[in-house]
Amino acid sequence: MAARSRAVKRAAGTDKARARLNGRELVFSLSQGQANRFDVTQWRRFVAMAAEFGATHIEVGWLPFRYGTWFLPDNRDPYASWCNCGLGLFRAFPPPALREWVPLTEARAVQAILRAQVAELRRHGLKGVVNGCEPLWLPEGVYHAHPHWRGAQCELGRIARRPYFAPSIDEPEVLELYRQAMHQLAAGFPEIDQLSFMANDSGSGLSWAPCIYPGMNGPARWRTRDPGERLAHWLEALQDGAAEAGAKVRVNAWSSGLPSAWVAATRARLRPGLFLNWGNHQGESFAGATASLGGGLWDPAYPALGVADPPGFLNGLQQVFNNPAADRNRVSISFGPDRLELARAALETVLANPGAGTVHAARLQMQLAERLTGSPEAAERLAGAWENVRLALHAMRQVTQKGFSIVLPWTCVSMRWLIRPLVPRPQLLTADETARWRPWLFSVNSEAENADFGTVLGKTVFKGEAVVWMTRWTLHGAIARLHAAQATLRQLADSADPARAAELKLGAARIGACACLAATVKNTVMYQYALDTARHPQYGPNMMDYDDNIIYDQRALALRKIAREELDNTAELLALLRESPGPILEHARHDAEQSVFMLGPELLADLEDKLAVMMNHWQDYERLFPTTRMRDFEPDPEPSAVNDPALQVDPGFDVLGNPQATLEPDTLDIPF
Structure with a gap:
């Protein structure tokens, strides 16, 4: 009876949260970033909690950070660390033409992690969202065999030992590879209906984009192509590949620093369900209000655990669960694995007393603080501590x-x-x-x-x-x-x-x-x-x-x-x-x-x-x-x-041991 009572209470809470969303999609994310690890027990708790509080979607596809793969063998060249935890389409779903360089054994290991994540979504009737980096770099051997597939050089040179090249999305053959990869993803994981790709960072790159790390570059034959046509055709190939597997997906690509002319030219060509920098010319939006409690690598307190800003999270939750205009924007909630219980307490506080405005936010803050301390007096002091943490x-x-x-x-x-x-x-x-x-x-x-x-x-x-x-x-x-x-x-x-x-x-x-x-x-x-x-x-x-x-x-x-x-x-x-x-x-x-x-x-x-x-x-x-x-x-x-040679540490070095001569540059062979 007790278990049934809890289930009924959770269902009522879910209904209340969905009612407050008023038609919005709500994405929950477990914030870990590139410091990701995948704990099945923890994942189940997170997904169940997200479902309880009205989630429609869960972010999936983050991989545990590991060395020893073709993608990142070790830390000698650390550049690929930035994208090592992301779900690269060709890394996870290599078409036959790429399998000589992207081993199926490693691809299947990536798919197994994704399958375990999506299985929990299926239990709760939720959909999946994938965030990644595309067009993502490929091994040099691919371009040795197919020179015309080589797209933009995309690495941040000061933290890479060799050049990295993304595939050229101007090439029809490359677009076909993307269609095939998306077909595999959609056929195997139909719950995933939204994808968003960072396109000019962390190992990804667009040809002839001015905001790419090595500077504007790409295949000479495609230099004068309309950038809107380039990006629109690529996004269409992704959507078409999923459609061939019977899936309807929405796809967004984004890049900071992308010229406004590129954005306008691309959006003018986009069909419904495709986005650049979170928008399209149909007036659809791929982004909305967010509430984050922090956590993971991109938290300003990392590696310290649990150092959060609860009042800021409450303010974000107010915006997420307040939709009187019934907009259809996608909203999001995120928090790290170390703050699940604090997030639960904040969510329950907001949904028990929904509202908007600064005065209401202050009341919510005191209600949450009293819940955590047990008295109004202690709540006042805890709120003061939160303010000190926020300012720090x-x-x-x-x-x-x-x-x-x-x-x-x-x-x-x-x-x-x-x-x-x-x-x-x-x-x-x-x-x-x-x-x-x-x-x-x-x-x-x-x-x-x-x-x-x-x-x-x-x-x-x-x-x-x-x-x-x-x-x-x-x-x-x-x-x-x-x-x-x-x-x-x-x-x-x-x-x-x-x-x-x-x-x-x-x-x-x-x-x-x-x-x-x-x-x-x-x-x-x-x-x-x-x-x-x-x-x-x-x-x-x-x-x-x-x-x-x-x-x-x-x-x-x-x-x-x-x-x-x-x-x-x-x-x-x-x-x-x-x-x-x-x-x-x-x-x-x-x-x-x-x-x-x-x-x-x-x-x-x-x-x-x-x-x-x-x-x-x-x-x-x-x-x-x-x-x-x-x-x-x-x-x-x-x-x-300082001035006595007899006290110098070594010829060629100054008093602090700093070399006076130029060192030989480091070199690295690039194997095919």
């Missing part, structure tokens, strides 16, 4: 550089700042000292370039006094707000019932871990600045009123101060990890999951090794920049590591 995340989003828009994932994870030691001569670290992090850098740079912490995703960032200090103070403010929120949750846990106390303690630990990540970025940026400026003498008198002639070398003081901050910060993070009642940082569960987007399974040991290496090199500061040496500067400064 907003501040961290402002630490943007050309080449990346979110700082924690790309520095702490993709460049492994979290586990890399701060030492004054990183170029001279041994293979044993770099073994825990060097193999996982998202980089094709030389070892000398990688030793500079200011090299992130293949480009120089955080250089120059202004940007360094803006970054420092922005992160300083974010860290202070995170610590304030952490303290509030700890205090609330002390007076809460056991169940709520456990959740509040876990939330406090996660916010504290996020503060540690931000502190690592701040310390690393400042440390590299200290290294950059250490090439110039920085002497000053003793700050205290001692009656002696000690002249301090300020470089050692600055470097040691920052390094000590990072020592203490890392020790604090280790304590949080050991004492937390649950997981607080996303990292691999086993070796196969570790990647440029996922920290390793031995995170505690990695952090402990960082501390050990830093302490093993602590005396380097004194050897390089003697702090309290007695100096007489008349007529010449006493010899030091």
